[in-house]
Amino acid sequence: MPTPQPAILGDLETHQWYVHMSRTEGADLGVIKAALAATRADAADQGVNLCLLFGPTLLADLTDDIPDDFQAYPGYTSPDGSKTAKGTQEELLLWVHSDSKDLCWEVQHTFRTAVAGHMAVARETITWVYKNSLDLTGFIDGTGNPEPGDQHDRGIVPDGETGAGGAFCIAQRWVHDLDYWAGLSLEDQENTFGRTKADSTKLEVQVPTSHLSHVELKDGAPAGTEGPAKRGEMVRRSTPYAFHDGTVGLYFMGFCKTQAPMRERMEAMYGMGGEALDAITDYSTPASGSYYFAPSVETLDAAL
Numbered sequence: 001m002p003t004p005q006p007a008i009l010g011d012l013e014t015h016q017w018y019v020h021m022s023r024t025e026g027a028d029l030g031v032i033k034a035a036l037a038a039t040r041a042d043a044a045d046q047g048v049n050l051c052l053l054f055g056p057t058l059l060a061d062l063t064d065d066i067p068d069d070f071q072a073y074p075g076y077t078s079p080d081g082s083k084t085a086k087g088t089q090e091e092l093l094l095w096v097h098s099d100s101k102d103l104c105w106e107v108q109h110t111f112r113t114a115v116a117g118h119m120a121v122a123r124e125t126i127t128w129v130y131k132n133s134l135d136l137t138g139f140i141d142g143t144g145n146p147e148p149g150d151q152h153d154r155g156i157v158p159d160g161e162t163g164a165g166g167a168f169c170i171a172q173r174w175v176h177d178l179d180y181w182a183g184l185s186l187e188d189q190e191n192t193f194g195r196t197k198a199d200s201t202k203l204e205v206q207v208p209t210s211h212l213s214h215v216e217l218k219d220g221a222p223a224g225t226e227g228p229a230k231r232g233e234m235v236r237r238s239t240p241y242a243f244h245d246g247t248v249g250l251y252f253m254g255f256c257k258t259q260a261p262m263r264e265r266m267e268a269m270y271g272m273g274g275e276a277l278d279a280i281t282d283y284s285t286p287a288s289g290s291y292y293f294a295p296s297v298e299t300l301d302a303a304l
């Protein structure tokens with residue numbers, strides 16, 4: 001049975017380091033493969049959680065074990081053009097997490113140094129777990145995640161399928177307008193997500209703009225409806241960040257055994273099927289967005 005990279009479903013440690021990279025002109029794939037293999041060994045030796053995630057182009061140069069429906073992130077725009085989640089697809093995402101921030105730095109730095117001249121860093125974000133898994137809005141993020149015993153089933157490509165043991169990923173850096181947020185009443189804040197702020201209880205009435213009305217996908221019923229079974233569930237591992245210039249927000253990181261439910265949620269949040277826009281888009285905008293695939297341990301062993 002193919003094994004998922006352990007960093008995906010294991011405990012989310014306090015410090016996260018995200019580095020998105022793509023190949024430069026004339027890059028030597030052999031150098032990149034050797035650096036990836038050495039970084040896996042380094043992270044394992046140091047007990048640091050490392051997840052290697054690939055965009056469609058680099059993955060195709062490493063392995064054939066790729067599910068059919070793996071697409072690059074297209075970007076999403078509301079029909080009236082007022083809201084956009086821009087696409088910033090890259091070829092590689094190095095995700096490192098550990099309770100020791102120094103080790104996160106070291107692992108990613110060693111890799112970057114090893115591929116200098118072959119890969120360029122497009123973006124880098126350092127994030128952390130905030131109190132009891134809060135978003136910076138003060139709302140608990142993760143309540144609706146599948147139970148731990150169900151996460152493998154929801155997040156990992158099943159045995160027997162191409163890409164088995166791997167996981168589709170969406171990675172986005174959302175920028176929050178916390179001044180706008182602070183000006184909302186508690187009722188408006190709770191309606192934004194469709195859950196209470198104090199303890200994340202689901203509201204009985206979901207307004208059409210609530211986040212749950214867009215992302216809690218249901219069998220044969222509109223998203224957010226109470227009762228019917230959930231479908232297309234994802235496993236989220238999002239954490240907040242804050243930059244020195246005052247930019248703050250959520251680093252959204254989600255995994256799924258297929259990509260389509262992630263695309264469906266993004267299209268719904270941006271009203272692309274005629275829905276009301278997700279109220280999150282009133283106060284937050286993604287500065288980046290990409291889709292990746294995290295191959296199984298065995299596929300990485302064979303490819304590197």
Ligand code: HEM
Nearest residue numbers: 135139140141142143144145174193215216250265266284
């Ligand atoms: C600024 C960006 C976002 C914020 C602050 C945010 C925050 C939240 C919060 C507070 C909840 C309710 C508590 C929970 O279940 O975790 C939630 C639920 C959820 N969100 Fe988001 N979210 C964001 C973006 C997204 C995106 C882009 C997706 C998918 C593409 C997504 C998918 C989900 C899912 C699947 C749930 C659980 C629904 C269920 O209960 O089944 N979220 N989010």
